[in-house]
Amino acid sequence: MSTNALITTGIPSTLPKGAPPVRHFLQFSDFTTDEHMYLMERAAFIKKKFKAFEKHHSLVDRTLAMIFEKASTRTRVSFEAGMYQLGGSVVHLTTGDSQLGRAEPIEDSAKVISRMTDIVMIRTYEQAKLERFAAHSRVPVINGLTNEFHPCQILADIFTYIEHRGPIAGKTVAWVGDGNNMANTWLQAAALLGFHLRVSTPSGYEVNEKTAAAPTSMGSGSYKTYEDPLQACAGADLVTTDVWTSMGFEAENEARLKAFAAWRVDRAMMAVAAPDALFMHCLPAHRGEEVEAEVIDGPQSVVWDEAENRMHVQKALMEYLLLGKLS
Ligand code: CP
Ligand code: NVA
Secondary structure, three states, X not given: OOHHHHHHOOOOOOOOOOOOOOOOEOOHHHOOHHHHHHHHHHHHHHHHHHHOOOOOOOOOOOEEEEEXXXXXXXXXXXXXXXXXXXXXXXEEEEOOOXXXXXXXXXXXXXXXXXXXXXXXXXXXXXHHHHHHHHHOOOOOEEEOOOOOOOHHHHHHHHHHHHHHHOXXXXXXXXXXXXXXXXXXXXXXXXXXXXOXXXXXXXXXXXXXXXXXXXXXXXXXXXXXXXXXXXXXXXXXXXXXXXXXXXXXXXXXXXXXXXXXXXXXXXXXXXXXXXXXXXXEEOOOOOEOOOEOHHHHOOOOEOHHHHHHHHHHHXXXXXXXXXXXXXX
């Protein structure tokens, strides 16, 4: 056989016949309630094995591409360590060290990267950019944070709540602070998982219901806004917040410091919450700004479990996107 024939009879440039349709996780509402419940159970199983030092190599020979257009500590470490623990490997790209920073179209980047890797995680600015990448990707794409959403973080937060307190359905979560990517994602989670969300933001920084486009399947009562953060926290089972200035909004920092001064989660807010209320923050945190040190470093805070759980839920997520439900 000639070399030419060997090449032309090689691997076709289309996906194999019978391959399952590619699924992406671009926002929390891309998955159904059942799928989210499965991910929670699977993450618990994977975490238990990890803690027992048991090998769990479900993604041997699979490669994750991670693309960062914004900074990260937790997202990078959790995806990278998680993929290695599953027996796979990782390629790490940033805007600065790839052609993405030199204006190669996102569509072209998606076509190329998704021919050489099996799954892609992207942290970028506009959700629309992530969607354009996904539309041209042959492999699953995961949102590692956009201006609009941070769905992997909310997976970890829900998992952490369940781990500490049991089912979250019917419970009350208070969001205090910016109506940002985290808040939008909490809105979607409340609608899908059946808990009550109370949102208190300064005027001008409200959540944009249209952006969140929270599914209404659980009824429109899944979230309510409060002018007074103390009122939002009254009786809440979980109080949570985030930075006042998200990545990409640094120019607004000074104005935000003034606008958000009354939205610092402090001991008074935790005191009116349920006696066994938890405190969460996706981190990085600014003590003395969005949260008092006594709260984030206090007994109700579960922020370190929350950070660790990013890895366990994302392992379950990558497995699910590549292999489907496993028993
Ligand atoms: N919470 C979170 O996504 O952290 P990083 O920005 O460090 O990834
Ligand atoms: N809302 C923050 C989350 C950081 C993990 C941001 O987008 O910068």
